[in-house]
Amino acid sequence: MNIEIQSLIKTYNQRQVLNIKSLSLEKGKIYGIIGPNGAGKSTMLRIIAGLEEAKKGTILYNKKHLNGEIIKNLTYLNQKPYLLRTSVFNNIAYPLKLRKYKKETLKKKVIEIVKEFNIFDLRHQPATNLSGGEAQKVALARALIFEPELLLLDEPTANIDPNSLELIEKKIIKRNREKNTTIIIITHNIGQAKRLCDEIIFIREGEIVEYGKTN
Numbered sequence: 716m717n718i719e720i721q722s723l724i725k726t727y728n729q730r731q732v733l734n735i736k737s738l739s740l741e742k743g744k745i746y747g748i749i750g751p752n753g754a755g756k757s758t759m760l761r762i763i764a765g766l767e768e769a770k771k772g773t774i775l776y777n778k779k780h781l782n783g784e785i786i787k788n789l790t791y792l793n794q795k796p797y798l799l800r801t802s803v804f805n806n807i808a809y810p811l812k813l814r815k816y817k818k819e820t821l822k823k824k825v826i827e828i829v830k831e832f833n834i835f836d837l838r839h840q841p842a843t844n845l846s847g848g849e850a851q852k853v854a855l856a857r858a859l860i861f862e863p864e865l866l867l868l869d870e871p872t873a874n875i876d877p878n879s880l881e882l883i884e885k886k887i888i889k890r891n892r893e894k895n896t897t898i899i900i901i902t903h904n905i906g907q908a909k910r911l912c913d914e915i916i917f918i919r920e921g922e923i924v925e926y927g928k929t930n
């Protein structure tokens with residue numbers, strides 16, 4: 716998915732927290748957003764996700780304004796994953812259930828992805844019993860089980876141990892390469908941004924202060 720942002724301004728209680736003059740994101744690339752706490756990274760991602768409204772400005776998705784049709788094609792993963800109060804299996808199956816997948820197909824896909832993410836043994840656990848890192852893996856599996864054109868990830872590996880980190884980075888890259896998915900990822904980990912991203916967007920006090928390739 717292509718994204719064109721023009722003159723985007725966001726305020727909270729009349730305080731301006733975001734001012735993006737112009738930003739253009741190409742289909743099939745992985746973008747990193749880096750910046751200090753409070754810079755406006757999460758706000759920007761939530762606005763792109765359509766979860767919050769900007770005060771001014773436009774965002775075009777594949778040259779169109781956001782509408783219900785397009786929002787189906789993006790997946791947003793919050794920094795603190797909101798898991799449903801049900802089993803790991805049901806959590807991951809949920810996006811497919813919403814889209815009325817047949818029971819057998821749904822089951823096959825969920826089993827496939829829990830194996831890929833090394834969380835097969837957790838599938839019957841209630842999601843409320845998981846550690847932070849396990850919950851993040853479940854949330855990412857749920858985000859990837861459906862194949863969105865645009866994947867928005869807010870610090871997807873913040874609580875993750877090094878082994879799982881490598882696995883998750885591989886999954887993100889694999890998805891990008893195989894499905895040409897456009898991915899925007901907020902991270903505090905410069906190494907991760909370099910490993911994953913084609914372009915890095917540095918944000919400070921709501922503005923893009925640097926934009927560039929990683930190599």
Ligand code: ADP
Pocket residue numbers: 727728732750751752753754755756757758759
């Ligand atoms: P980052 O993700 O870079 O840490 P945020 O986008 O979360 O930054 O926040 C940017 C600024 O907006 C911060 O000063 C934050 O306190 C403020 N902010 C974020 N969300 C809200 C909100 N819902 N209401 C008021 N202020 C908010």
Ligand code: ADP
Pocket residue numbers: 753757794
């Ligand atoms: P992040 O680390 O991504 O910036 P936070 O932990 O700051 O996230 O924010 C989590 C939630 O709290 C978000 O929904 C954000 O909108 C809200 N929030 C953040 N800052 C403020 C604020 N100053 N006033 C009200 N809500 C806020």
